[in-house]
Amino acid sequence: MSLITFIPSVMAHCPLCTGAAVAGVEVARVAGLDDSIVGLLLGTLIVSSALWFNKWLKKRVDFPLQEIAVVAVSFVMLVVPLYYAGIIVNADMVKSMPDHHAILGLGVLGIDKLLTGIIIGTIAIWFTFTLSDSIKKQRGRVLWPYQGLSFMTIALFILSSILWIITK
Numbered sequence: 001m002s003l004i005t006f007i008p009s010v011m012a013h014c015p016l017c018t019g020a021a022v023a024g025v026e027v028a029r030v031a032g033l034d035d036s037i038v039g040l041l042l043g044t045l046i047v048s049s050a051l052w053f054n055k056w057l058k059k060r061v062d063f064p065l066q067e068i069a070v071v072a073v074s075f076v077m078l079v080v081p082l083y084y085a086g087i088i089v090n091a092d093m094v095k096s097m098p099d100h101h102a103i104l105g106l107g108v109l110g111i112d113k114l115l116t117g118i119i120i121g122t123i124a125i126w127f128t129f130t131l132s133d134s135i136k137k138q139r140g141r142v143l144w145p146y147q148g149l150s151f152m153t154i155a156l157f158i159l160s161s162i163l164w165i166i167t168k
Contacts, residue, residue: 039117
């Protein structure tokens with residue numbers, strides 16, 4: 001029971017967001033969803049874990065464009081191993097079969113469905129967290145508890161629905 005006293009208070013971009021993203025990726029893969037939708041969830045994982053780490057890092061080091069750098073490094077740390085493991089399809093393969101491996105016409109650039117989803121997810125979720133933080137800063141408080149998490153969930157639902165319709 002004394003361990004409870006050492007648990008830090010909940011922070012924005014918390015482990016709950018990261019855990020939700022990881023669980024979402026697993027559920028999507030098991031359900032057989034399209035790679036673009038799985039990529040959205042991986043983009044969410046990148047942003048939520050990067051912002052969580054950045055919040056911790058800012059207490060120790062703070063430099064200009066730190067948040068962008070942390071998100072970019074997190075992106076690279078996820079995408080590069082996925083590419084070398086063959087999970088992100090080789091660009092030449094995507095170019096040779098764009099209708100099978102790509103969406104939104106990005107096959108001509110060699111960008112597969114998973115990478116497209118990761119890029120869209122990273123940008124969209126980073127925007128939703130930035131919007132939530134802006135609202136909190138402007139009003140001096142959140143509009144409701146778990147505002148950031150609910151913004152993320154709504155954005156994921158809308159984007160997943162759009163990608164599901166496109167890839168159906």
